[in-house]
Amino acid sequence: MALTQANVLTLLAILAVSIVGTQMFHAKAYKLVNSGSELTPLIFTNLIFAVIWQICFFHENLAVNKIAGITLIVLATLSSTLRR
Numbered sequence: 001m002a003l004t005q006a007n008v009l010t011l012l013a014i015l016a017v018s019i020v021g022t023q024m025f026h027a028k029a030y031k032l033v034n035s036g037s038e039l040t041p042l043i044f045t046n047l048i049f050a051v052i053w054q055i056c057f058f059h060e061n062l063a064v065n066k067i068a069g070i071t072l073i074v075l076a077t078l079s080s081t082l083r084r
Helices: 005-032 036-058 064-083
Strands: none
Touching: 005 036, 036 064
């Protein structure tokens, strides 16, 4: 698929709507919980998506220290979530 100007504009429009929607849902989620720490697992899922984007679209190679950091964050989030 060749990227024409119309394709790029369509993708940018989809991206803009997705970003606004995400922010609206985050704001609504913060209103519904007693403490912001209850949303930590939700917020850290952004990390997973960022890694997927880096690998798929930007062909980024992850260094060992990045993988170790991501692993620590995911494990801490999981242990915090499962402890409740």
